[in-house]
Structures are given as structure tokens and as C-alpha cells.
Amino acid sequence: MTTEVKDFKLDGESIIARSKERGEGDFIVGKKQEAIDKFDALEMPKPDKTRINRWDFFTVSSPVVNSEVYESLETLPNTVKEVVDLDVVENLYVQHNNTPAFLKVSDDLLEQGVIVENIFEASENHRELVEKYFMTDGVKIDEHKLAAYHAAMLNGGLFVYVPKNVKVPTPIQMVVLHDDENASLFNHLLLVADEGSEVTFVENYVSTVEESKEQLNIISEVIAKDNAKITYGAVDFLAAGFTGYANRRGVASNDATIDWALGLMNDSNVIYDNTTYLMGDRSNSDLKIVVVGRGDQRQNFTTKIIHYGKESNGHILKHGVMKDSATSIFNGIGQIKKGASGADAQQESRVLMLNDRARGDANPILLIDEDDVTAGHAASVGRVDPIQLFYLMSRGISQKEAERLVIHGFLAPVVKALPIESVKRQLTEVIELKVVSK
């Protein structure tokens, strides 16, 4: 494997050499080597209806940048503070570009055996656990070229493990601050909720740079064992210019639940893959996504729930707003495998277009190999309803404010589902910024 780097050629050997130099443990070095070995033979992923053959997913300025760490909550930069409920936050990991910069975990959780550590440390301190779940049940290294590239270039991320029957009372939050335009993010989030446990996890990606030509290649593997419940919230708001691949994958065992609420607000071209495997009987996933596209960005949102378990429930709700000449593809796939009797697969995609140049395409797909199931989909692409605007304006509300209300209202079902107040507020502000700004 060789990859284009602006200033120098990077090949498999130097990736491994650098990894060792940075003190990454045997496990990670081994995974990187495995990815490098497999890379050449792998295909690119094929997001339906978006041609990515001219996208550059590989060029980076620097495989890792070193950034400042923070000693305390008080010294966190404002951009980070804004998305944290400072008064109540108990569990927080801040990553500054590629550098683990701050970590706070409540003693209570540590005593109960909850693990919150950056992925590199965790791979050494809890090797068996990481080895068991890292790119095995969720996203495999050889799933496609971008998964392998992610593993080879891995330069950040977090491992969260919740032991059996532990119910984490307050959210665990990860904030990734991107403020170096030369930083690429190859972040891996591995979240495992063991049997009967419960946890709420929220991640924020924020940039303060105007533009960055780097790579965003992030993978989350979210694993809920029997009877576990995971609530997963995210707000992605990275700058324009990135080439993005964001894969968030869920695996739910018997009676487990994984609920997602994702605000996908990146300003760059991104392929989003959000797939949940409902492996277990009576497993559930509720997936809510909101997106706003602006400028000339191109995005593909593929959301998929695959039902293996009997009486499993998968519900997808996607609301998108497209303005300027943004282009977005919304693929929603509900797949029910043979044997998943009693499964229920539902999805709804709604796209609101704010002008004629924007493009939005909603493709609901149901793939069903079992008779005894229920499934349904609804999709629409449309403009702001002039009759709704008339109604609001007839009460004195200006056209601009009326549009604002309708758009916020349209996105509200997902904003409301986000589990942390400050993150809700942030998402509302981001929506305001993206929708209202000209």
C-alpha cells in the first residue's frame, strides 16, 4: 500500500514505523499491518446513487498532528465548553485534533468497572476486550478499501465499555475539536454495553477552521449485548473541504436496543453509512437523522437496518433541508432476513428544498425474505408549503420568520431526541446558522 501525501510518500512500512515510534501497542500495530496487507485487493464502497470515483479519500497533509492538552474543565476552549453541560458533566473525553486532550470519568463509574479510555491506551490496558470487539462484529477491516484505510491510518478515538448490569446514570460525552487545518481525523469509537447494561453516549465533531482539505474517515462500532440499551447521539459539524466517510454501525443482541439521534451538519462532501444489525430476537433500533446541506456540498446518507432476530423492530426517520446547490442522496434500507418472523421495518424520509438549484433524492428500499413481517415506508421531497406560510403570516409573522419556524419544526423530531441539553442547543444553533445564513 502506498498513499499520496502532500509533502512525502507514505507507504506501509513507514505507517508501521510511525505507529511504533508513537508507542502504539502491538495490537494496534498488528491491525494496521493487517489493513495494509489487505488494502490493495479491496474495492471502494459503492454508495448507491453517488459516484465517488473522483473523490480523493486518501491524500493527507500529515498522518498525525500534535495539539495542546487541557488540564481542567475550566481551561477547555470555548468551542468545546459550548457543547458541554459544564455544571453537570461527569464523563467527558476531549480530543484535540488527534491528541487525547482531556478525560474525566466519575469515580462511581470507574468503581463499577466502566472503561472510558482513548483507543490506544485501551488496546493495551484492556487488550482482550478491545481485541474481541475491534473491527470484528461491526465493521470488518476488509469490508472495503476505506475501512482498511481507516484502520491503517487510525489516529484517534475512544473505547467505552459498560460491564454487565451497570446502568450509567449520566451521559458519556466525546468532543473532537478540529482546529488545525492540516489534521485528518481517522477516529474509531468502540462502544460496548455488556448484558443488561445501559448507557447514553454523545459525540460532537466541531471545527473552528474555515476550510480543511483533509480526510474525515471515522468509524463507530456500537455493540449492545443481550438486554443492553444504548442511546447514541451525535452532532457532526466539520468545516468545508474535507473528504468524508462516516460509518456508524450498530450490533444488537437479544432484547437489546440501540437508538440513534444524529445531526449530520458537516459542510463538506461526505458519505455517511449508518447500519444497524438487529441480530437478536426482540432487538430494537430507532434511528433519527437530521441534515442540512448548503453551498455546493455533495452528500450521501445511507441508513440501513438489517433484521436477523425475530420480532425485531427497526424504525428510521430522516429529515433533511437542502439549500443553495447542495446535493444529497437519502438511501433508506429496511432489510428483513429469512427467519426474522414478526419483524417490523419502518422508515420515513422527508426532504425540504429551499430553492431550485438544491437537489435531494429519497430512495426508500425494503428487502424482505420472510413472510410474517410488517414493513412500510414513506418518502417525500418538497418545498416549504405556501399554505403553511400563509397561515403563519396571517398572524403577523414575517415570511423569513415563518420559514424559519417551519424549518426548525421540520427538524425538531430529531433535535428533540438528542440526550444532552447543550448538544440540543448546539444543534439548534447550527441549524439556525446553516439555514438562515445566506
Place this chain on the structure above:
Amino acid sequence: MTSVLEIKDLHVEIDGKPILKGIDLTLKQGEIHAVMGPNGTGKSTLAQAIMGHPRYDVTQGEVLLDGENVLEMEVDERAHAGLFLGMQYPSEISGVTNSDFLRSAINSQREEGDEINLMQFIKKLDKNMNELEMDLDMSTRYLNEGFSGGEKKRNEILQLLMLEPKFGILDEIDSGLDIDALKVVSKGINSMRGENFGALIITHYQRLLNYITPDFVHVIMKGKVVKSGGKELAERLEAEGYEWIKDELGIEDETVVE
């Protein structure tokens, strides 16, 4: 000063199809006018055109509020000028709570920096919802979403009471209301009655007018006002229907369709 709303020779089309064919009506504050007429004769069209509904084209005539040309105003400006339309079929707006909407509406009528304070707003909302016997949690629900027919109508009147316009045009505000709700809503409208409020109430039934006694009653057919009178006109219509007017005026088909 008593405000006056004048509708002069109003002609309105929808998709090129003439609906109103010369309506003349003058409303003064302090007066209640009832507008009646068979289905499909143009009553809602009149109401919507006055408020500026985007699908209705005014092709002739004028609407003046204290001499100001209403037809040149944007919809929100008409509201600011003092007009209010209680709609026959109110829109549902998902994700926007009733109370957020009401606050935006009230603040839109006030200067920037002089927004209604939260306590004042809640007090006023409480009082009006009480008066209309509405459940308080209706204010945190999304605007009209999933409201029953009667609840929507009550919610229109709530907006009327909150916004206190100069003129209220109320389109079939009584349809879908049960007997008790009709009394409650009438009470709400009557509480607005006075020298600072005028209303044009579109209805099919004398029942409503038993509670809100009109000063004038107008009958619309074929897109025109064909008869006007006092409250006794409504009583006669209730008793005898529209046939006698049609006979009197030689109208065979009362709808607007040619």
C-alpha cells in the same frame, strides 16, 4: 377613532376561474356582520382574498382599511394593520409549539426590543385558555397537529383573543364544535365585542347567531351579496332555507360555477 374595512366591487379568481363577481361590504368597528349562503358560493374565497391567500387572484375592486389599500400589503402587513382570519381549515405545523407560535405572532406586532415578557405572556395565555376551557397542555403541543376539528376552531379563537385585532373574519368557526364548545367559543368572541372590534362571521347556522347577535346579515350567492338585512334575515333563512331568495331574485343555480 373607529376603524372601517371597506370591500368594494371585489372580483376574485382561482386558477383563472372567476369566483367572486363584485362584492361590496362595509364593516365598522363595533359591528358584527354575519355572512351566510349555500355551499360553494364564495364565502371562504372572500375571507381568504381579504387576508391575501396566495392562490386567490384579485382581478378587480379594492379592500381598504381606514383608506389604506389592503391588497397591496403582504400577508403579515395585513395582520399588523389589524386584520385576523379565523380559518375554516387551519394549517397544521409540525415541530412548532402552540405557545412558541403565539409568542412569535404577538412579538411580530411589537417593536424589536419591546417583546412581550414571558410572565405577561403566560398570564395572558392562561387567562384566555381558561376562558375557552382549553386544556393547558394544548399550548405545548405542536400547532394544530393532531387537533380535533373542534380543538382547531377553539385554537383559532385563542389566537384571536391573544392578538386582539381590529377586525376578525371568522370562517365557519362554529363548524365541528359541540354544543358546549359553541357556547364557550361564542363567549370568547363576545368578550372581544366592543367599540374596538368588528367582525365578519361566516356561518351556516342561526345557532351561532343566537349566541352572537349580529348587527347585519348578508347572503352570498354566485359570488355576490344578493341580500342584506338585520338578524331577522338569519332567522328566516333558518326557518325557510334559501329557496325564497332564489325565487325572489330569479336565481336557478346559486353556486359560482357557470
